[in-house]
Amino acid sequence: MRIGRYSQENAINCPVSGLGTALVAGALLKRGATPATENGMLIAATASAAHPDTFGILREAHAVADDTDVPGTIFKTHPVDILNPGRIVRISYSVLTADIITVTQAVSTTTITLAALEDDIDAGFLYVVSGTGAGQTNFLTASASGAATLKAAFGTNLDTTSRLIKILPRFHQFGALSADGTSLRSQAGAGLTPIIVIDSHIIRNDGIKQLNPVTDSALVGLNSLATVRFEADIMFRNAIPYSID
Numbered sequence: 001m002r003i004g005r006y007s008q009e010n011a012i013n014c015p016v017s018g019l020g021t022a023l024v025a026g027a028l029l030k031r032g033a034t035p036a037t038e039n040g041m042l043i044a045a046t047a048s049a050a051h052p053d054t055f056g057i058l059r060e061a062h063a064v065a066d067d068t069d070v071p072g073t074i075f076k077t078h079p080v081d082i083l084n085p086g087r088i089v090r091i092s093y094s095v096l097t098a099d100i101i102t103v104t105q106a107v108s109t110t111t112i113t114l115a116a117l118e119d120d121i122d123a124g125f126l127y128v129v130s131g132t133g134a135g136q137t138n139f140l141t142a143s144a145s146g147a148a149t150l151k152a153a154f155g156t157n158l159d160t161t162s163r164l165i166k167i168l169p170r171f172h173q174f175g176a177l178s179a180d181g182t183s184l185r186s187q188a189g190a191g192l193t194p195i196i197v198i199d200s201h202i203i204r205n206d207g208i209k210q211l212n213p214v215t216d217s218a219l220v221g222l223n224s225l226a227t228v229r230f231e232a233d234i235m236f237r238n239a240i241p242y243s244i245d
Contacts, residue, residue, distance in 0.1 A: 040123025072213030135223030
């Protein structure tokens with residue numbers, strides 16, 4: 001775990017949707033909070049409403065045709081100035097046996113069933129760490145407690161020897177930490193640590209790339225690389241200066 005570095009103005013490139021409406025530069029953005037339609041994106045905070053979880057100010061105009069979507073067919077980012085700058089932490093997903101998920105049923109279609117899987121993680125990713133189908137990624141286009149819908153079936157079907165990590169959607173608000181407190185733990189159920197996921201990255205042979213559902217939803221052979229890992233940029237929501245208790 002280490003402190004993330006961004007520009008002097010604390011801007012970050014975030015996926016944005018106007019939900020069918022063009023957005024102008026300077027628009028206030030908030031976390032999209034409606035499962036299946038707004039997960040993993042920022043949306044406009046407009047008119048007279050409560051607007052919880054406001055996030056930042058859009059630096060440039062956003063067109064309707066570029067609306068990021070949950071099915072993972074459009075992924076458009078813009079620089080966004082964060083409203084309340086704080087410590088952004090870059091943290092790896094653990095691949096230790098104690099921190100990964102065991103597949104509980106064979107997976108041969110676009111549905112994956114995992115016992116006690118948390119709800120509302122559409123716009124997240126899965127990565128198969130070991131066992132049958134190791135080295136593959138997949139994107140979640142829908143989710144419900146105990147099951148999720150994949151963007152496409154895995155190229156190699158999974159079975160109960162398969163072990164995977166759950167890469168949380170952007171702007172997800174809870175996670176779990178490894179036993180030593182240095183990385184994110186994957187578990188089927190929801191974590192209890194209040195965080196906000198700002199961004200997700202894949203590191204291949206020391207080259208880092210923003211994780212993109214359009215281009216990275218069906219990667220294969222990653223387990224054959226010298227180095228592969230997944231990282232998230234997060235902020236802790238219950239730090240001492242900003243306690244939510």
